[in-house]
Amino acid sequence: MAELSFTQEELDEIERLKAKFPTAKAATLRVLWVAQQKYGHVEPEVQNLVAKTLDVPKSHVHGVASFYTQYYKEEKGKFVLDVCTCLSCQLCGGYEILHHLEEELGIEAGETTDDGMFTIQEVECLGACGYAPMLQVTNGVYVNNLTKEKVDTLLENLKNGNMPEFESMAMPELEKRNQAASK
Amino acid sequence: MPEVFIDGTRYEYDEEKDEMLLQFILDQGLEVPFFCYHPSMSIPANCRQCMVKVGTPVKDQETGEYELDEDGERKIRWFPKFQTSCSTRLQDGMVVLTQESSKEVARAQKDNLEFILVNHPLDCPICDQAGECPLQIQTYKYGPEGSRFEVKKVHKPKHVDLGPRVTLDAERCINCTRCVRFTEEISETHQLTIVQRGDDNYPTTAPGEEFDDPYSLNTVDICPVGALTSTDFRFKARVWEMNQTPSIDITNGKGCNIDLWTRDNEVLRITPRQNEEVNDYWMPDEGREAYEQFNENRVDRPSIKLDGDNQSNTSWNNAIETFAEVLEANDPSDITIIGSPHASVEENYAFNKFFNLLGVRNAKFTPHVIPGAGDGFLITDDQAPNTNGCRVINLDEADDTSIQSNVAAAKVVIILSDDLVGREVLSTSDLDNPYTISLATNHSKTTKASDLVIPITCVAEHAASYVNIDGRIQRSYPAKETKYTNRRLNLEMSEGRLDRFGTNFDNWVSEENKVDCLPVWDFLNKLGDRLGLDFKYDHSREVFAELSSSIDELQGISYERMDEENGVQLPIEQKEVKA
Numbered sequence: 162m163a164e165l166s167f168t169q170e171e172l173d174e175i176e177r178l179k180a181k182f183p184t185a186k187a188a189t190l191r192v193l194w195v196a197q198q199k200y201g202h203v204e205p206e207v208q209n210l211v212a213k214t215l216d217v218p219k220s221h222v223h224g225v226a227s228f229y230t231q232y233y234k235e236e237k238g239k240f241v242l243d244v245c246t247c248l249s250c251q252l253c254g255g256y257e258i259l260h261h262l263e264e265e266l267g268i269e270a271g272e273t274t275d276d277g278m279f280t281i282q283e284v285e286c287l288g289a290c291g292y293a294p295m296l297q298v299t300n301g302v303y304v305n306n307l308t309k310e311k312v313d314t315l316l317e318n319l320k321n322g323n324m325p326e327f328e329s330m331a332m333p334e335l336e337k338r339n340q341a342a343s344k
Numbered sequence: 345m346p347e348v349f350i351d352g353t354r355y356e357y358d359e360e361k362d363e364m365l366l367q368f369i370l371d372q373g374l375e376v377p378f379f380c381y382h383p384s385m386s387i388p389a390n391c392r393q394c395m396v397k398v399g400t401p402v403k404d405q406e407t408g409e410y411e412l413d414e415d416g417e418r419k420i421r422w423f424p425k426f427q428t429s430c431s432t433r434l435q436d437g438m439v440v441l442t443q444e445s446s447k448e449v450a451r452a453q454k455d456n457l458e459f460i461l462v463n464h465p466l467d468c469p470i471c472d473q474a475g476e477c478p479l480q481i482q483t484y485k486y487g488p489e490g491s492r493f494e495v496k497k498v499h500k501p502k503h504v505d506l507g508p509r510v511t512l513d514a515e516r517c518i519n520c521t522r523c524v525r526f527t528e529e530i531s532e533t534h535q536l537t538i539v540q541r542g543d544d545n546y547p548t549t550a551p552g553e554e555f556d557d558p559y560s561l562n563t564v565d566i567c568p569v570g571a572l573t574s575t576d577f578r579f580k581a582r583v584w585e586m587n588q589t590p591s592i593d594i595t596n597g598k599g600c601n602i603d604l605w606t607r608d609n610e611v612l613r614i615t616p617r618q619n620e621e622v623n624d625y626w627m628p629d630e631g632r633e634a635y636e637q638f639n640e641n642r643v644d645r646p647s648i649k650l651d652g653d654n655q656s657n658t659s660w661n662n663a664i665e666t667f668a669e670v671l672e673a674n675d676p677s678d679i680t681i682i683g684s685p686h687a688s689v690e691e692n693y694a695f696n697k698f699f700n701l702l703g704v705r706n707a708k709f710t711p712h713v714i715p716g717a718g719d720g721f722l723i724t725d726d727q728a729p730n731t732n733g734c735r736v737i738n739l740d741e742a743d744d745t746s747i748q749s750n751v752a753a754a755k756v757v758i759i760l761s762d763d764l765v766g767r768e769v770l771s772t773s774d775l776d777n778p779y780t781i782s783l784a785t786n787h788s789k790t791t792k793a794s795d796l797v798i799p800i801t802c803v804a805e806h807a808a809s810y811v812n813i814d815g816r817i818q819r820s821y822p823a824k825e826t827k828y829t830n831r832r833l834n835l836e837m838s839e840g841r842l843d844r845f846g847t848n849f850d851n852w853v854s855e856e857n858k859v860d861c862l863p864v865w866d867f868l869n870k871l872g873d874r875l876g877l878d879f880k881y882d883h884s885r886e887v888f889a890e891l892s893s894s895i896d897e898l899q900g901i902s903y904e905r906m907d908e909e910n911g912v913q914l915p916i917e918q919k920e921v922k923a
Contacts (some may be wrong), residue, residue, distance in 0.1 A: 178821075205550070205551035205552060206549070209550070212550075217551035218534030218535075218537075218550075219553060220527075220534055220535055220536055220537035220549055220550040221534065221537055222550070222552040223537060223539060223551060224537030224538055224539050227539040227540050227541075228539075228540070228541045249391065283420070
């Protein structure tokens with residue numbers, strides 16, 4: 162791999178991030194994020210670049226990157242589909258969604274399609290039990306109340322490069338409470 | 345004096361010291377189990393093992409008086425939950441209940457141990473740490489009888505070569521982070537970190553990095569479980585089979601305090617011994633590798649060059665006779681004697697004194713310094729353990745060229761335990777002309793070039809003192825028997841289980857590791873007898889007693905004082921070791 166480096170623009174951004182924290186070490190999370198945005202992953206070379214840029218030990222950056230599943234320690238597909246199979250989603254058919262996805266894409270959870278388009282991951286609770294079953298696209302937008310049809314449409318859209326829009330979900334209990342409060 | 349009550353007993357403490365509860369408890373000789381705490385490093389309180397119940401007395405806000413209950417006792421306001429004693433600061437009037445007096449605390453510690461052991465493999469029977477393992481000891485003392493966890497344990501990497509000297513077994517790790525803190529705070533190489541999270545985590549290096557810290561093996565010592573093991577010592581011996589003998593590191597000028605671990609008279613490993621004044625709890629990896637030179641490549645029996653360059657072994661009688669004849673045949677002014685910063689104070693003194701009695705000029709010595717080799721911590725430029733010792737007993741400090749010219753002018757050269765050829769002070773051809781006698785512990789280029797080689801005891805075989813680079817005098821104890829010493833008769837030597845119960849008919853006791861060598865003073869006694877010289881020392885203690893009465897700097901210093909005070913600082917000028 163060619164020598165990695167940040168552009169001047171990115172370096173300016175990193176300086177801005179560093180200024181928010183008392184130490185450079187504290188900015189590790191944010192700068193790893195900048196790096197992941199740029200390269201799509203934080204493989205060891207990228208981790209080392211972050212360490213060099215921030216002037217913190219390589220081991221520290223590695224420890225931080227390995228702690229969070231949201232940092233991809235290896236190259237993933239263009240779209241990473243994190244399917245929740247934790248309790249609520251499981252009860253509402255999370256595994257059916259996962260297995261449907263696996264069949265559609267011809268890969269197992271944890272694998273990437275040959276064209277480098279999709280990666281499927283089975284993940285724990287994403288804090289959206291009210292919208293179960295659900296999945297998350299590449300650490301970003303949530304796709305809620307999944308059905309097999311909805312998954313098919315999502316795949317079709319993603320193949321065409323259309324990211325799903327964020328869908329605001331009605332939470333009946335919450336609405337009731339809000340109404341009561343506004344009276 | 346502020347006071348603190350531990351298990352109902354009142355203790356006073358010094359507020360100035362700003363001590364933590366756990367350290368205070370340990371200082372009183374009491375015990376609370378712990379894993380992650382280390383007195384020389386920061387306190388993360390992450391193992392949660394040292395939990396105790398803590399409370400403070402209630403004071404009346406207006407009067408400032410302690411509030412009393414019906415029985416007239418102070419009212420105590422307990423902390424809502426147990427506190428980790430390692431990170432709890434002492435407070436005046438604090439009341440502490442440990443596992444000794446509180447069933448609740450004992451139960452909490454037991455449950456914590458059960459938790460720590462959830463994914464621990466319990467492979468003590470094949471684990472190197474067994475026998476000196478805080479986890480094993482504390483589980484035995486405070487732990488549960490069994491585990492309620494019936495599910496499969498989490499598997500993690502086993503046998504990872506973290507670096508050239510340290511092997512990791514991640515499954516045994518309890519994530520106390522002592523090793524990580526060591527690289528961050530003590531050696532400052534920042535090579536280790538904890539990776540992954542939850543029950544998957546373990547310490548390792550960044551990808552592609554090696555744990556080649558020059559102090560890496562200290563992490564093995566402080567690891568409270570068998571996760572970090574010494575690659576070299578792995579599976580060599582069980583700790584309870586070995587003897588532990590205090591000694592001094594002889595690989596550099598710092599004189600780190602160490603323990604020699606021997607089994608069947610073979611030194612198997614070296615670990616640091618705590619001494620705040622010198623090395624705290626640490627020592628460089630280099631010093632640990634020195635154990636090999638105590639076992640291997642030793643000069644065993646005297647040897648002599650009879651024809652050409654071939655040395656052959658000879659008897660002590662013949663060696664003494666040859667030595668004496670050489671001394672008698674030459675004028676004292678044609679004899680050059682060279683002392684050694686690698687040998688102890690006693691050896692150098694006895695050596696010099698013996699030949700002075702014969703009329704030979706004062707011994708010279710040349711410091712063994714590699715500029716830039718040191719790191720300002722425990723590794724020094726000075727490669728020898730006793731450079732200052734040679735100065736204290738007034739040997740003539742000489743540079744390489746002066747040694748060379750002296751050797752060139754001499755008909756007989758007698759070298760004490762210093763590989764002058766190996767470290768390029770002399771060349772083999774310099775020793776061609778004069779008759780060269782080496783008193784040496786190990787085979788080297790110098791002994792190879794010598795005409796007569798006398799085997800002498802090394803630091804692991806004699807009691808002798810060394811003056812380190814800062815002018816601190818410290819001493820060694822005999823750890824390894826020679827052909828002529830006996831552990832059971834020499835009360836200075838430690839006796840391990842195998843020594844005590846082994847016999848010559850066992851397969852774990854052998855004669856093979858006893859080297860045929862003598863202490864320098866002992867050999868010189870015999871040579872003195874032959875020459876009719878008034879020279880007799882029964883023990884290095886006698887040599888040192890004579891020294892302390894004749895040399896100002898050593899006045900009032902004895903082996904007893906060195907033992908009691910962990911070495912004694914000499915009132916000598918701190919002078920830079922010259923290259």
